[in-house]
Amino acid sequence: MRSIQHYINGQSVGIATQKTHAVLNPATEEQVAEIQHATSEEVNQAVAAAKAALSDWSEASIAHRTKLLYKFRNLVLENEHYIAELITEEHGKVHSDAKGEVARGIENIEYACGFAETLKGSYSEQASTGVDVYTIRQPVGVCVGITPFNFPVMVPLWMFPNAIACGNTFILKPSDRNPSAPEFIIKLMNEAGFPKGVVNLINGGAETVNQLLSHDDVDAVSFVGSTPVAKHIYESGTAGGKRVQALGGAKNHMVVLPDADIDLAADSAVSAAYGSAGERCMAISVVVAVGEVAEPLVNAISDRIDNLKIGPGMQPDSEMGPLISEEHRSRVVDYINSGEAEGATVVCDGRMHSSEQKGFYVGATLLDNVTTDMEVYRDEIFGPVLSVVRVQSFDDALDVIAENQYGNGVAVFTRDGGTARQFQKNVQAGMVGINVPIPVPVGYHSFGGWDDSLFGDTAMYGPEGMRFYTKQKVITSRWPDPTSSQVDLGFPQNT
Ligand code: NAD
DSSP: OEEEOEEETTEEEOTTOOOEEEEEOTTTOOEEEEEEOOOHHHHHHHHHHHHHHHHHHHHSOHHHHHHHHHHHHHHHHHTHHHHHHHHHHHHOOOHHHHHHHHHHHHHHHHHHHTHHHHTOOEEEEEEETTEEEEEEEEEOOEEEEEOOSSSTTHHHHHHHHHHHHTTOEEEEEOOSSSOHHHHHHHHHHHHHTOOTTSEEEOOOSHHHHHHHHTOTTOOEEEEESOHHHHHHHHHHHHHTTOEEEEEOOOOEEEEEOTTSOHHHHHHHHHHHHHGGGGOSTTOEEEEEEEGGGHHHHHHHHHHHHHTOOBOOTTSTTOSBOOOSOHHHHHHHHHHHHHHHHTTOEEEEOOTGGGGTSSSSOOOOEEEESOOTTSHHHHSOOOSSEEEEEEESSHHHHHHHHHHSSEESEEEEEOSOHHHHHHHHHHOOSSEEEESOSOOOOOTTSOBOOEETTEESSOOBSHHHHHHHTEEEEEEEEEOOOTTOOOOOOSOOOOO
16 A cells, blocks of 8 residues: 655655545545645645755756756656556546546646747847847746646646746645655656755645645645635635635536537537546536437437446446545435436436445436526536536527636537637637537646636646746846947937
């Protein structure tokens, strides 16, 4: 059984702690690791290590930082199968999905390897007579990343490669439910040759997070997790004068128009709703069926659900694994009960699956005739439950999305380019898919939703990540003309 410790100043620590808890394999319910929660002293040590490393690291050349990031990228690539195995063992998602997670994470390291270009700044010669103006970007300082259970590797990689490429130092506080993969990748940073203290890892729960949030020597906080916690992190972090970006939960809609390719839409709905057992912030949880498309679409989705293979993530033919915990499993079942009680039609019922085998399973569930006042529609369920809301028109579909509390991802399925363009322009969400069900932006764009899916001004990774992890400095410079000794005391005339 693995024992998960903290990683501070280039070494594993954790003997001082008294509080531990078990990490389970959700497919077998067996314990696979034990995680230690940081003491207050250990949190202080991690911040002190990051602060002490900051001066030298921010002075390191871009070339040196890039060289180490390349080494780290290669080490993650060499170990991708093992990392994916750790993810599957503690999260439950199928192995191919876990490998996809690692690949998307590597994309972010590769983007950070190109920061020489991103950090270039800008220069305006002769902005006024003899005056040049230029903008440079400098590191923010000690940065903290707090991450959720559903992407234990990809989400940390959204953050720390970009942060350190910009010259910051970093403390990662991953989810305490699947800590082995994040611990492994942080150790790879040491192997890649990053100086001690540049990246540190602290394990724990709310108490640990709150100590980091209120620590005077922490300058910036990146958070990804549920909306109530995101709001708390944003409000308390900014009240303490820190720079904060906090990404929250979601309820992602997929609009299917009457002219759509039904097979493509049904395949996409099934993979986007039930992949990773619905534990994705970009999972489709609502299909908005416009007009007469509803009946054939519900039938096509239901046929596909009948053929889904549910089982342990390491079993090669499994397409959907278990949920993260028993507590979450019963919460998802409660939502299905509530949907049924409020009048939704249960077309495919995953509740039975939960009692058939060991592991925290719920089968793929399809609810039809869901209305926007139902709890099952309003709340983020984060499980394999897809609701179908039937509407009469394209405009009705846009209204449903606009009125929803969240605004993370959204998708439209149509064969009409003009309608798709209208959708892209008017829909109220941060990431839009056109015949693409999960529009997670590539590493050189940025990820972020609207409304209660993001608190703060900058999205994560890509160019927005660079802006978050740097402070702008604008220099206005005038050097005296060596051929003239005249002093000009006036305001520039812009002649
Ligand atoms: P969570 O909010 O429970 O936990 C996220 C992190 O916050 C963890 O590290 C946890 O230890 C810490 N935390 C939990 N409660 C806290 C509290 N009261 N005070 C301070 N810190 C606390 O989220 P989760 O269950 O791990 O992850 C699932 C959620 O994350 C879903 O809502 C999902 O939509 C969201 N998510 C969003 C995105 C996005 O990009 N918008 C991406 C992935 C996941």
